[in-house]
Amino acid sequence: MSYQARFRVWRGDATGGDLVDYTVPVNEGEVVLDVIHRLQATEAGDLAVRWNCKAGKCGSCSAEINGRPRLMCMTRMSQLDPEQPVVVTPMRAFPVLRDLVTDVSFNYAKAREIPSFVPPADLKPGEYRMTQEDVGRAQEFRKCIECFLCQNTCHVVRDHEENKAAFAGPRFLMRVAELDMHPLDAAAEAGIDRKKTAQDEHGLGYCNITKCCTEVCPEHIKITDNALIPLKERAVDRKYDPLVWLGSRIRRRGA
Numbered sequence: 001m002s003y004q005a006r007f008r009v010w011r012g013d014a015t016g017g018d019l020v021d022y023t024v025p026v027n028e029g030e031v032v033l034d035v036i037h038r039l040q041a042t043e044a045g046d047l048a049v050r051w052n053c054k055a056g057k058c059g060s061c062s063a064e065i066n067g068r069p070r071l072m073c074m075t076r077m078s079q080l081d082p083e084q085p086v087v088v089t090p091m092r093a094f095p096v097l098r099d100l101v102t103d104v105s106f107n108y109a110k111a112r113e114i115p116s117f118v119p120p121a122d123l124k125p126g127e128y129r130m131t132q133e134d135v136g137r138a139q140e141f142r143k144c145i146e147c148f149l150c151q152n153t154c155h156v157v158r159d160h161e162e163n164k165a166a167f168a169g170p171r172f173l174m175r176v177a178e179l180d181m182h183p184l185d186a187a188a189e190a191g192i193d194r195k196k197t198a199q200d201e202h203g204l205g206y207c208n209i210t211k212c213c214t215e216v217c218p219e220h221i222k223i224t225d226n227a228l229i230p231l232k233e234r235a236v237d238r239k240y241d242p243l244v245w246l247g248s249r250i251r252r253r254g255a
């Protein structure tokens with residue numbers, strides 16, 4: 001069954017813009033990205049939109065639909081009220097390049113700040129062994145498609161540009177948590193204290209576990225419960241564990 005939908009799409013660039021009204025046909029089974037493509041093919045040939053897979057796997061088509069951060073390719077038109085206009089705007093936490101395309105380089109900069117996995121010195125590739133429980137934990141975090149919807153939603157940066165320098169955001173704090181919980185990561189032996197850097201360099205303390213990031217994750221990763229809260233607990237344990245405290249004092253004196 002086809003019908004005419006009303007779309008309000010944000011058009012503009014870094015200097016400013018506004019919502020533009022369109023009326024566009026919608027066919028059964030279509031998603032918001034289909035309709036955006038129809039607009040490009042008909043009345044808005046220069047509408048800028050980023051997408052690649054149309055299967056919820058590349059993380060490119062993130063936007064805000066009726067104010068909610070979502071993937072355009074995974075939002076069915078049948079989920080939306082046909083009587084109401086569909087408002088499509090770019091992600092709010094990142095600078096607009098043009099129309100629905102934002103500059104997400106903030107996220108790549110944050111990714112680069114996190115030291116990668118440090119292989120254990122006494123094992124060669126092929127000799128690594130992990131329990132299924134440890135594998136399962138890492139696999140949940142590895143489902144991330146880097147859509148940055150969680151980064152866009154987190155209130156710490158969404159309306160607070162000034163916090164961006166000090167806060168890595170949920171996606172990258174989750175990365176720190178993944179590595180800190182990895183049984184084979186030898187970061188400590190290499191002089192990297194992942195719990196300390198989470199607090200001091202990646203802004204773990206800014207997170208007040210509101211779970212908004214978890215709510216928008218299209219991969220249904222339990223970012224807050226399984227990554228951020230455990231990382232906070234581990235960081236606190238490190239701070240208040242008397243043996244860890246004593247060890248750091250001795251190391252500091254010996255330095």
Ligand code: SF4
Nearest residue numbers: 154207209210211213
């Ligand atoms: S749980 Fe933490 S990281 Fe997630 S949205 Fe809330 S404050 Fe941000």
Ligand code: SF4
Nearest residue numbers: 144145147148150217
């Ligand atoms: S954790 Fe989820 S919401 Fe955040 S970037 Fe990865 S897939 Fe997207």
Ligand code: FES
Nearest residue numbers: 053054058059073
């Ligand atoms: S186009 Fe790849 S996630 Fe939507």
